[in-house]
Amino acid sequence: KNEVEQSPQNLTAQEGEFITINCSYSVGISALHWLQQHPGGGIVSLFMLSSGKKKHGRLIATINIQEKHSSLHITASHPRDSAVYICARSYNTDKLIFGTGTRLQVFP
């Protein structure tokens, strides 16, 4: 049983589209992380949140603790946003439990 589920697994979009990636988790969290994995494999941390909403540039992350659900939104998507987006949770300890990722391709 995967404790962190993401949808969709794959997503294609046209440049400029608004994108939403969803993450659900089955147990409690201390924090929910959104990360970006580039085609070369490197991982970049985008957000860490435990409540509410965070924004950085064109990226917005929200979390609903009661529903155990988080979303990552990308406004005005661009081909350089193409990557795998991963959510991961931590609970009581600092180890991360990762989801399987959402592969996003944005076409010009």
Next chain:
Amino acid sequence: EPEVTQTPSHQVTQMGQEVILRCVPISNHLYFYWYRQILGQKVEFLVSFYNNEISEKSEIFDDQFSVERPDGSNFTLKIRSTKLEDSAMYFCASSAVVLGGYTFGSGTRLTVV
């Protein structure tokens, strides 16, 4: 911006050989981690390290694995006798505080042949 540096970026080794993967965490970070990602699969936790000792390890992290912070700047993962199934991308990460944000290295791709 401070980075976590991993070397080598790619290592090929024969089955049964020992490998050491090296990481230089961000200098003022206190918490260090190794994760791995087998091709096509999700990233998995291996071990966390704080105050010169392992604070948590996964079932994957058996007696073949060890970690060390030999000199106050490097953080190493050693696999004593590599198996084919150890082939994966290994990521080092560090954090300034527990349950804080992570900075990941760019990974070492280990191929066991």
